[in-house]
Amino acid sequence: MEQVDKETSAREELTLSLGPQHPATHGVLKLVLELEGETVAKCTPHVGYLHRGVEKLGENRTYLSALPLTDRLDYVASMSYNVGYVVAVERLLGVEPPERAKFIRTMVSEMARISSHLLWLATHALDIGAMTVFLYAFREREWINDLFEMLCGARLTVSYPRIGGVRNDVSQEFLDSLWKFTEEFPGRLLEYETLIDQNRIWLKRTIGIGVVSAEDAANLGLTGPMIRGSGVPYDLRKFAPYDAYDQVEFDVPTGTNGDTYDRYRVRMEEFRQSNGIVRQCIEKLPPGPVMAPDAPKFTLPPKEKVMEDMEALIHHFVLVTKGPITAPEGETYSAIEAPKGELGFFFISDGSGTPYRMRIRTPSYVHALALPYLTEGSFVADVIAVIGTADLVLGEVDR
Amino acid sequence: MTFKYLVKTVFLTEILKAMALTFKAFISKPVTRQYPEEPREAMPGFRGMHALVRDSSTGREKCIACGLCGAICPARCIHIYSDEDEDGRKFAKRYELDLLRCIYCSLCVEACPVGAIAMTEHYEYSDYSRDAFYMTKEKLLANWDKYMSGKKGQEYFKKFYHPLADDFAEYEGQALFRGKAAERTRDAA
Ligand code: SF4
Ligand code: SF4
Numbered sequence: 001m002e003q004v005d006k007e008t009s010a011r012e013e014l015t016l017s018l019g020p021q022h023p024a025t026h027g028v029l030k031l032v033l034e035l036e037g038e039t040v041a042k043c044t045p046h047v048g049y050l051h052r053g054v055e056k057l058g059e060n061r062t063y064l065s066a067l068p069l070t071d072r073l074d075y076v077a078s079m080s081y082n083v084g085y086v087v088a089v090e091r092l093l094g095v096e097p098p099e100r101a102k103f104i105r106t107m108v109s110e111m112a113r114i115s116s117h118l119l120w121l122a123t124h125a126l127d128i129g130a131m132t133v134f135l136y137a138f139r140e141r142e143w144i145n146d147l148f149e150m151l152c153g154a155r156l157t158v159s160y161p162r163i164g165g166v167r168n169d170v171s172q173e174f175l176d177s178l179w180k181f182t183e184e185f186p187g188r189l190l191e192y193e194t195l196i197d198q199n200r201i202w203l204k205r206t207i208g209i210g211v212v213s214a215e216d217a218a219n220l221g222l223t224g225p226m227i228r229g230s231g232v233p234y235d236l237r238k239f240a241p242y243d244a245y246d247q248v249e250f251d252v253p254t255g256t257n258g259d260t261y262d263r264y265r266v267r268m269e270e271f272r273q274s275n276g277i278v279r280q281c282i283e284k285l286p287p288g289p290v291m292a293p294d295a296p297k298f299t300l301p302p303k304e305k306v307m308e309d310m311e312a313l314i315h316h317f318v319l320v321t322k323g324p325i326t327a328p329e330g331e332t333y334s335a336i337e338a339p340k341g342e343l344g345f346f347f348i349s350d351g352s353g354t355p356y357r358m359r360i361r362t363p364s365y366v367h368a369l370a371l372p373y374l375t376e377g378s379f380v381a382d383v384i385a386v387i388g389t390a391d392l393v394l395g396e397v398d399r
Numbered sequence: 400m401t402f403k404y405l406v407k408t409v410f411l412t413e414i415l416k417a418m419a420l421t422f423k424a425f426i427s428k429p430v431t432r433q434y435p436e437e438p439r440e441a442m443p444g445f446r447g448m449h450a451l452v453r454d455s456s457t458g459r460e461k462c463i464a465c466g467l468c469g470a471i472c473p474a475r476c477i478h479i480y481s482d483e484d485e486d487g488r489k490f491a492k493r494y495e496l497d498l499l500r501c502i503y504c505s506l507c508v509e510a511c512p513v514g515a516i517a518m519t520e521h522y523e524y525s526d527y528s529r530d531a532f533y534m535t536k537e538k539l540l541a542n543w544d545k546y547m548s549g550k551k552g553q554e555y556f557k558k559f560y561h562p563l564a565d566d567f568a569e570y571e572g573q574a575l576f577r578g579k580a581a582e583r584t585r586d587a588a
Contacts, residue, residue: 065473068504100573132421139430146442153446153518159504167509168444172574179576194420198413282576306512313512320510321470 013041018383020049026123026387027394031371038379043372047365050398058358062323063089063163064300066358071157073362073396077116079148079158080338081396083109086161087242088334088345093163093327095298099244100288101165106244107281108151108160109336110274111178114185115144116339116391117267117274124264124388125196128205133195140188143181150174163324164292164299175282182279189271197268206261210374210386213258220370223363224341225266226390230258236337248280260389298324323353340364340391362396441520444555446503448521449496449534450542452514452552460540461515464491468507468516476500477507494536499529514556519546 019030028049034042054073058066070085071078083105090097097105122137145155151174152160152167160167196202212222214230227234235252237245253269255262292299300319301312318325329351335344341363348357367390374386406412432439441447452461464481482492507516519542526532534542547555 061473062471065471065506068473068502068506071502071504132417136424142430149442149445153442153444153505154503157502157504159506170574172577175574175576191420195417199417200413285574285576287573287575300509303512303514316512317467320467 012036016380020046026392029368029387029392029394029397031375031383031387033375033380033383035380040375040378040380040383043375043383045368045371047368047394047397050394052399054399055358055360059355062319062353063093063327063355064319064323066355067162068157068159071159073360073399074116074338074340074364074393075156075395076119076393077112077339078156079112079160080109080116080336081343082159082161083243084334084336084338084343085345086163087336088332088347089163091334092330092332092347092349093298093324095164095292097165097243097292098289099286100169101290101292102244103247103281103285104166104170104290105161106248107178107278107285108148108158109243110277110281111144111147113274113339114271114278115141117271118144120267120339120388120391121192124385124391125202127384127388128202130196130199130202133192136188136191136195140185147174147178147181150177162291162299165290169290170285175285178278179282182275182282185275186272189268193268203261205382205385206264206389207259208257209260209378209382210389211257211259212370212374216373217258220373221366222341222370223366224337224339224391225263225270226341226363226367226370228253229255229263229266231256236335236342240335242334242336244281244284247284248277250274250277260385263389297326319353325351325353327351327353335361338363340393340396341367360396360399362399364390364392364394364397365399368392368397438523441522443520445520445522446505446518448498448519448524448542448546449501449507449539450517450519450547451494451536451539452517452547453540453543460491460494460536461513462491462494462511463513463515464489464494465512467510467512471506471510472501473504473506474500474502491536494539496534496539498524498532498534517543517547517552517555519543521546 014035016033016035017030018033020028030046030049032044032046033040052072054069057069061069067082067085070081073081118137118141122134122141125131125133148158149155151170152158212220212226212230214227214232217227217230217232223234231254233252233254237250238252250273253266253273255266297315298319301309301315305312306316307313327349329349331346331348333344333346335342337343342361343363344361346357346359346361347355350356371386371390374390375383378386453459454461464479466479466481469477469479476497478493478495479491480493481489483489503518505518508518521542524532543552
């Protein structure tokens with residue numbers, strides 16, 4: 001029998017390609033892992049399988065018609081990405097949306113946060129081996145999708161906000177059913193927690209896994225729950241409020257250890273905060289217009305006017321064909337807090353109706369690049385837990 | 400190591416609690432739907448397959464071939480070839496819409512100055528050929544007759560084509576929080 005030299009066999013390296021078709025990599029992410037036994041020595045993320053050139057497409061569309069492209073960045077929380085886009089364009093053009101539109105947008109972006117975190121919880125737990133949560137979380141996610149459908153006619157790719165406001169007003173039926181949702185949702189959260197919060201397998205798979213210190217998290221550029229899990233209360237809704245976030249009350253939950261379990265706790269707490277924000281928005285929703293009335297050169301005029309008023313007709317034609325051609329020249333960077341972290345839009349405007357340059361800073365891309373840091377030195381099985389906790393959506397990683 | 404922790408570890412309390420929840424769900428009403436057998440009605444204002452509005456007074460399409468819908472379309476999937484009829488009225492000789500490229504954003508509906516294009520509540524489109532998704536003027540008009548004729552079409556334009564009240568300022572009957580009233584109607588919703 002051949003003698004196996006323990007010294008050399010332990011050092012033998014194995015290269016493993018995890019993805020792009022691996023069911024646990026949430027889309028088309030490929031990780032090339034160099035393994036020493038069961039330990040990851042090196043991890044190289046390969047991204048770009050879903051590249052569609054959204055930034056370039058945006059430079060060939062007017063500010064108005066590039067909006068639906070942002071649906072396709074993070075398709076599980078498209079509402080937040082729409083809001084991020086319109087907020088950025090409004091800051092560039094200097095348009096101020098009316099109060100009611102601000103509250104509606106705040107409300108729907110928090111719904112998107114709940115829906116995105118639900119998908120995260122479902123798939124993260126599924127990856128780690130707790131399948132039941134998936135079924136419960138999707139029950140509520142379906143409810144939110146139904147609400148979106150009631151609101152704007154689409155379930156996932158909503159394209160609901162508009163530059164200067166929102167597409168249509170909310171209906172009473174929508175408000176009532178959303179209120180009903182916010183009343184029942186905390187009970188549903190308790191159900192998820194019954195299932196996994198104390199579960200010994202869940203605890204073993206998450207505590208002490210993918211640890212990142214506050215300093216390293218900041219250096220890596222992590223944002224959203226990824227940095228809040230390490231104890232840094234960085235939240236753009238507090239630091240650079242947009243829409244109606246300065247008029248609602250909420251806390252920014254943080255963790256202490258910066259491990260997967262803490263990030264799980266942060267997101268579970270964010271569910272409750274978001275639910276509270278939605279409730280406050282419903283209660284405080286003021287009456288009034290939902291579209292900026294004082295920005296005729298940037299927003300489509302009311303339909304009744306178009307066929308009667310010559311000026312409105314001209315505005316309508318120019319806006320649709322050429323975009324807001326009176327856009328000021330210059331640059332702007334505007335960031336919002338998307339469910340996954342800081343979502344930034346950078347525009348260079350040359351004064352025409354299309355952006356000269358549109359650059360999107362998506363949180364998942366930065367988080368994907370932090371994977372080597374988070375996984376090297378850990379076991380292969382923990383790589384799956386780390387991908388889950390980073391909440392990657394490949395649509396926005398690759399753009 | 401507390402007594403409580405010991406009990407928890409030995410008797411698997413957290414697992415039993417979770418099993419109890421599963422059992423509760425097992426005996427409660429299912430939330431799923433047997434889809435093709437139990438079809439689902441789309442909500443009003445759903446952004447489904449397109450239709451060209453048929454003007455009930457003339458029996459022809461309302462479209463004036465201005466091309467705005469094609470100009471705003473982010474997917475560039477509307478192609479319009481215009482012509483003039485005997486009395487100098489511009490009309491779309493060919494109006495083609497490639498549904499396989501369309502991203503159902505409804506910007507075309509918003510851009511149309513005369514309300515000539517609509518989105519129906521029809522969402523079950525599957526077919527054996529690509530040609531079936533290449534909509535011509537005739538097919539789009541037939542969609543209108545099939546899905547939006549009568550009251551539905553009028554309602555659609557009242558609610559979703561004039562989504563923004565006149566001059567953005569008229570807000571009678573706007574939806575507001577109704578407090579306890581919301582709870583009373585909650586079973587209806
Ligand atoms: S719904 Fe959007 S993508 Fe489809 S035809 Fe209309 S504008 Fe184009
Ligand atoms: S459908 Fe409306 S926007 Fe499109 S060409 Fe006809 S009239 Fe113009």
